[in-house]
Amino acid sequence: MSIYLDNNATTRVDSEVLQAMLPFFADQFGNPSSMHDIGAAAGAAMKTARQQLQALIGAKFDHEIIFTSGGTESNNTAILSALDVMPERSEIVTSAVEHPAVLTLCGHLEKTRGIKVHRIPVDQHGRLDLDAYRAALTHRVAIVSIMWANNETGTIFPVARLSEMAKNVGAIFHTDAVPAIGKLPVDLKSTAIDMLSLSGHKFHGPKGVGALYIKSGVPFHALIMGGHQQRNRRAGTENTPGIVGLGKAAELALWRMDEEITWVKSLRDRLEEGLLKRIPKTFVTGDPLARLPNTTNVVFEGIGSEAVQFLLNRHGIACASGSACSSGSSRQSHVLEAMNPDAAALGAVRFSFSHFSREEDVDQVLEVIPGIVMKLRGSFPFSAGGERRRIDNSAAAAR
Numbered sequence: 001m002s003i004y005l006d007n008n009a010t011t012r013v014d015s016e017v018l019q020a021m022l023p024f025f026a027d028q029f030g031n032p033s034s035m036h037d038i039g040a041a042a043g044a045a046m047k048t049a050r051q052q053l054q055a056l057i058g059a060k061f062d063h064e065i066i067f068t069s070g071g072t073e074s075n076n077t078a079i080l081s082a083l084d085v086m087p088e089r090s091e092i093v094t095s096a097v098e099h100p101a102v103l104t105l106c107g108h109l110e111k112t113r114g115i116k117v118h119r120i121p122v123d124q125h126g127r128l129d130l131d132a133y134r135a136a137l138t139h140r141v142a143i144v145s146i147m148w149a150n151n152e153t154g155t156i157f158p159v160a161r162l163s164e165m166a167k168n169v170g171a172i173f174h175t176d177a178v179p180a181i182g183k184l185p186v187d188l189k190s191t192a193i194d195m196l197s198l199s200g201h202k203f204h205g206p207k208g209v210g211a212l213y214i215k216s217g218v219p220f221h222a223l224i225m226g227g228h229q230q231r232n233r234r235a236g237t238e239n240t241p242g243i244v245g246l247g248k249a250a251e252l253a254l255w256r257m258d259e260e261i262t263w264v265k266s267l268r269d270r271l272e273e274g275l276l277k278r279i280p281k282t283f284v285t286g287d288p289l290a291r292l293p294n295t296t297n298v299v300f301e302g303i304g305s306e307a308v309q310f311l312l313n314r315h316g317i318a319c320a321s322g323s324a325c326s327s328g329s330s331r332q333s334h335v336l337e338a339m340n341p342d343a344a345a346l347g348a349v350r351f352s353f354s355h356f357s358r359e360e361d362v363d364q365v366l367e368v369i370p371g372i373v374m375k376l377r378g379s380f381p382f383s384a385g386g387e388r389r390r391i392d393n394s395a396a397a398a399r
């Protein structure tokens with residue numbers, strides 16, 4: 001695959017991250033809980049990784065971070081913990097556009113434990129309905145779980161403000177920050193956020209490793225029970241190479257943040273402008289004012305997004321239609337459905353950038369996509385002015 005524009009599904013492991021991990025598969029193989037030097041070296045490396053994450057998310061203490069197997073486990077842990085530590089409360093507030101790692105669990109809790117789940121709706125730009133949010137917040141709510149930014153559209157939610165509101169009713173506030181980490185500055189010290197989930201593979205770290213931030217003083221109950229690892233908060237021998245890689249990826253993300261944000265935004269904007277100029281009846285979903293700098297989610301009216309993705313793939317261009325875990329199933333995007341049921345029937349094509357993305361990638365997409373859309377719409381494309389014109393590379397694009 002020569003052009004990879006699906007960085008919200010997963011990212012390439014940075015070579016510096018890989019180099020940092022390798023020794024922990026070989027010479028430094030010790031168990032971090034062991035008392036001898038080989039174990040202590042692994043324990044020290046884990047402490048460094050915790051500090052690297054602490055710096056990236058602006059946590060007050062490094063012990064506020066536990067390592068998990070990724071975003072899914074972190075989300076499950078946060079929600080189940082809140083219900084355990086506040087048994088007198090039996091409601092959850094979340095949004096209609098969360099990742100399945102939150103929504104599937106909430107649906108399960110509703111069915112099996114009689115938990116009441118408020119799924120706050122969004123408007124056509126994916127913005128949260130603040131009145132509905134306010135109305136759902138009562139002293140019956142154990143936890144609010146609202147994502148920092150949406151993985152499909154990039155829409156950013158005002159989590160600092162939402163966490164203040166949740167605090168007024170004594171609910172724990174959790175945010176799934178998986179798509180936001182490395183693409184937005186995060187400083188937890190200055191917010192009322194109690195818990196935050198992140199995942200290594202979304203910012204050039206390895207897969208299968210992530211973290212949950214638990215603010216000091218917030219009551220917590222472990223999900224995975226067993227040994228005494230991680231101060232009894234997550235049992236099981238730690239994935240030291242993965243954790244070291246996660247820490248290194250956090251360090252690189254912090255170093256590169258400003259430069260990366262500017263770079264991915266310039267590529268994203270170049271792509272959007274080019275698509276909107278070249279292809280009529282095309283629109284971008286998500287909040288135009290508050291969106292992740294690396295993400296665009298585009299609807300080509302009249303054609304299904306999976307067909308566009310399929311033909312782009314034939315041209316060596318990787319993008320997404322819907323999110324990686326629901327693509328392949330014929331289910332519509334629940335995110336688009338919540339925003340715009342008309343668009344949901346067709347779906348949207350998501351392009352997501354990273355600092356490895358290149359200008360040539362954008363130019364290549366802009367070269368082939370008008371022909372693909374034209375082929376699928378079964379007619380010649382219209383220019384922005386509505387005038388019919390033939391695109392020279394249409395034959396090549398249709399292959």
Ligand SMILES: Cc1ncc(COP(=O)(O)O)c(C=O)c1O
Pocket residue numbers: 008009069070071072073099101147150151176178179199200208209210
């Ligand atoms: C918003 C969001 N939350 C959670 C996850 C799950 O993370 P992981 O793949 O590390 O379990 C993802 C990954 O797609 C995501 O986009």
Ligand code: FES
Pocket residue numbers: 008009099151323324325326
């Ligand atoms: S893999 Fe990203 S949404 Fe599921």
